[in-house]
Amino acid sequence: MSQFLIVSDIHGDRSIFLDILEHWQSQVDGIFYNGDSELSADDKVFEGVSTVIGNMDGDPDFVDARSTTIDGITFFQTHGHLYDATSLLGWANLQQMNQAADKAHAQVVLFGHTHKEGAVTYQGKLFINPGSTTIPKGLHANLGGTYAILTVSDKQYTVKFYNRRHEDLSDLTVIVAR
Numbered sequence: 001m002s003q004f005l006i007v008s009d010i011h012g013d014r015s016i017f018l019d020i021l022e023h024w025q026s027q028v029d030g031i032f033y034n035g036d037s038e039l040s041a042d043d044k045v046f047e048g049v050s051t052v053i054g055n056m057d058g059d060p061d062f063v064d065a066r067s068t069t070i071d072g073i074t075f076f077q078t079h080g081h082l083y084d085a086t087s088l089l090g091w092a093n094l095q096q097m098n099q100a101a102d103k104a105h106a107q108v109v110l111f112g113h114t115h116k117e118g119a120v121t122y123q124g125k126l127f128i129n130p131g132s133t134t135i136p137k138g139l140h141a142n143l144g145g146t147y148a149i150l151t152v153s154d155k156q157y158t159v160k161f162y163n164r165r166h167e168d169l170s171d172l173t174v175i176v177a178r
């Protein structure tokens, strides 16, 4: 079993990211930060963290997208603005990210940008948006901000969402077969 921490869109709220790291770092096999930190790419908080650039990030040292394989799972990670991820009415547009993820032979796609948390399977891949810890939008904005933990077992993916106090928002849990 492998476990991954996924955070996005802190928008300068460095202290919440530090707090989340302190809570989860020793329990996870990988840490992904999906853009719009408004911090430098070489900020100490990103040591050992897989990062990408967001539309609000000024540091060109952040990459546009990356694929990472951990414990046999290939992730395609990007913020979303470069792949037209925004959907005005629905959760997100996944088509362009899906095409890029196909090229990377990824099984899991990680993004942010919309500030709307969620996880769905689409075209045989699991897409996860952890939401924003700091400026949540959409149906669950009243929860005050979210991040995600992905647990991968032989047969299934479990995506759990947490609030800023690290409380499990169990109504939002998504479990899908691998």
Ligand SMILES: [Mn+2]
Binding pocket: 009, 011, 036, 054, 056, 113, 114, 115
């Ligand atoms: Mn953002």
